[in-house]
Amino acid sequence: MKINCRKVGDECYGFRELTLLFDISRRLLESKELNKDLNPILASLVKHLEAERSFVTIFNRQNKQILIKSAYGLSESQQARGKYNLGEGIIGKVIELAKPVVIPEISKSKLFINKTKAELTKDGQELTYICVPLLLDNVVSGALSVIRIYNPKIESSEDIQLLSIVGSMIAKTARYKQEKLEELERLREENRNLQSQINETKNHNIIGNSGKMKDLFALVNRVAETNSTVLLRGESGIGKELFAEAIHNNSNRKNKSLIKVNCSALPESLIESELFGHEKGAFTGADQQRKGRFELAHGGTIFLDEIGDLPLPTQVKLLRVIQEREFERIGGSETIKTDVRIIAATNRNLEEQIEKGEYREDLYYRINVFPIFIPPLRERRDDIPTLVDHFIDKFNKKNNRKIKRITTSAINMLMVHRWPGNVRELENVIERACIMCKDDVVHSYDLPPTLQTADSTNTGLEGGMVPIIEQVETQLIRDALTTTKGNITKAAEVLKITERMLGTRIKKYEIDAWRFKV
Numbered sequence: 112m113k114i115n116c117r118k119v120g121d122e123c124y125g126f127r128e129l130t131l132l133f134d135i136s137r138r139l140l141e142s143k144e145l146n147k148d149l150n151p152i153l154a155s156l157v158k159h160l161e162a163e164r165s166f167v168t169i170f171n172r173q174n175k176q177i178l179i180k181s182a183y184g185l186s187e188s189q190q191a192r193g194k195y196n197l198g199e200g201i202i203g204k205v206i207e208l209a210k211p212v213v214i215p216e217i218s219k220s221k222l223f224i225n226k227t228k229a230e231l232t233k234d235g236q237e238l239t240y241i242c243v244p245l246l247l248d249n250v251v252s253g254a255l256s257v258i259r260i261y262n263p264k265i266e267s268s269e270d271i272q273l274l275s276i277v278g279s280m281i282a283k284t285a286r287y288k289q290e291k292l293e294e295l296e297r298l299r300e301e302n303r304n305l306q307s308q309i310n311e312t313k314n315h316n317i318i319g320n321s322g323k324m325k326d327l328f329a330l331v332n333r334v335a336e337t338n339s340t341v342l343l344r345g346e347s348g349i350g351k352e353l354f355a356e357a358i359h360n361n362s363n364r365k366n367k368s369l370i371k372v373n374c375s376a377l378p379e380s381l382i383e384s385e386l387f388g389h390e391k392g393a394f395t396g397a398d399q400q401r402k403g404r405f406e407l408a409h410g411g412t413i414f415l416d417e418i419g420d421l422p423l424p425t426q427v428k429l430l431r432v433i434q435e436r437e438f439e440r441i442g443g444s445e446t447i448k449t450d451v452r453i454i455a456a457t458n459r460n461l462e463e464q465i466e467k468g469e470y471r472e473d474l475y476y477r478i479n480v481f482p483i484f485i486p487p488l489r490e491r492r493d494d495i496p497t498l499v500d501h502f503i504d505k506f507n508k509k510n511n512r513k514i515k516r517i518t519t520s521a522i523n524m525l526m527v528h529r530w531p532g533n534v535r536e537l538e539n540v541i542e543r544a545c546i547m548c549k550d551d552v553v554h555s556y557d558l559p560p561t562l563q564t565a566d567s568t569n570t571g572l573e574g575g576m577v578p579i580i581e582q583v584e585t586q587l588i589r590d591a592l593t594t595t596k597g598n599i600t601k602a603a604e605v606l607k608i609t610e611r612m613l614g615t616r617i618k619k620y621e622i623d624a625w626r627f628k629v
């Protein structure tokens with residue numbers, strides 16, 4: 112390639128500068144950490160200009176201080192001394208006036224205050240100081256300085272021009288990096304906020320990703336921030352207690368107590384004393400004053416589980432607490448005020464109980480302010496696999512095991528079961544399976560016999576025993592092939608049958624063993 116150029120001595124003026132600028136712009140573009148990457152840039156600038164040293168100073172607008180950010184040819188202590196105020200010395204002036212300055216012979220200049228305490232001459236030769244502002248959109252962010260041996264033949268305007276270009280390139284990269292950093296910080300902050308919002312709404316241990324559960328989580332979040340009485344309804348074992356905890360933990364009462372009372376577990380004679388407390392001598396055996404659960408829950412939440420089981424006389428007293436937020440201890444005359452949020456739960460049909468005269472209608476309306484119906488597990492089977500993983504995890508931790516997964520056939524059995532005991536029953540089934548499981552996989556045969564019945568698996572006996580055995584055999588072979596990734600020899604070992612026997616069955620049940628190779 113032929114280059115037309117103005118000759119300066121043996122060299123073509125402009126070509127070397129272009130090469131330098133190209134090199135600097137490449138380094139700046141590739142720079143990941145400008146602080147570190149400035150040093151080689153300054154080094155190549157020093158080399159190109161046959162200079163002694165070069166450094167970049169940055170102006171901090173908040174404290175109006177100018178500091179050396181990066182340097183080539185200055186020791187660490189010299190760099191550390193390089194601190195300037197706006198208008199102080201040459202650097203302070205360049206930054207203040209946004210104009211370049213050249214001092215041909217620094218040892219003779221009064222302006223050059225030599226804060227770094229570097230040499231003012233080199234081997235008896237005078238040094239020239241060139242300082243240009245780092246300028247972008249008329250804003251000065253710092254200065255670029257170069258110190259070279261004085262040469263009266265060199266036009267300072269050419270140095271200034273070159274350094275100004277380098278300076279604006281550095282300023283542009285610094286601004287870009289700063290903007291990216293600020294953007295990153297903004298995104299981080301946003302992420303932190305979103306994360307804390309997620310954590311806030313996830314402040315519970317309820318597992319479930321079915322649409323029904325997601326709707327319930329939204330309801331929980333809504334009602335949690337209020338003081339409204341909540342009535343949790345649904346069959347036994349569906350996690351009503353977990354929901355009560357979630358509401359409390361997401362409310363502004365979370366730092367106060369959540370007091371739980373199981374109304375059905377207490378004998379009728381004790382329930383009132385349990386709820387409202389008693390004075391000393393209130394009844395035989397009351398040899399001390401005792402605070403009731405409502406008093407203990409002051410400022411927090413009371414969870415009245417099985418509220419449908421409350422005897423009628425207690426229902427009247429409870430009605431008063433709900434209405435007035437006040438009560439008296441048994442045997443006492445002092446009225447105690449309580450600031451408590453009530454969450455009640457029941458698996459009973461309260462409406463039917465009202466019809467039968469077993470439940471007070473006025474109390475029903477008082478507790479039925481915000482009812483939440485939790486559907487039974489059989490109506491949200493999508494949650495089963497996640498719940499199973501959660502419980503395997505739980506029992507792995509509890510029993511110090513390392514069970515990794517559950518086979519498809521076992522999951523299939525869990526998916527078709529009716530789950531009359533809901534999640535509590537599933538939890539128990541998985542706990543048992545984890546105990547039965549001999550390796551790191553839960554198999555269908557680890558599940559309890561109740562799940563293997565025709566009823567639960569929907570496998571009636573219409574076709575007789577043989578098709579059921581064949582179905583089970585097929586599933587066991589599939590499981591073994593999944594575990595061994597389609598390796599028939601290993602699968603036979605797992606099943607404790609010969610390879611020939613396995614081969615015959617694979618053929619009989621038309622199982623494509625190659626499909627299991629991954």
Ligand SMILES: Nc1ncnc2c1ncn2[C@@H]1O[C@H](COP(=O)(O)OP(=O)(O)OP(=O)(O)O)[C@@H](O)[C@H]1O
Pocket residue numbers: 316317318319346347348349350351352353354416458498501534535538
């Ligand atoms: N969605 C769920 N995620 C995780 N664990 C759950 C879930 N639902 C229920 N459980 C677990 O199932 C068991 C029973 O739950 P819980 O005691 O809350 O049910 P309940 O509806 O209050 O039952 P009951 O009406 O018999 O008091 C608990 O061990 C609970 O941790």
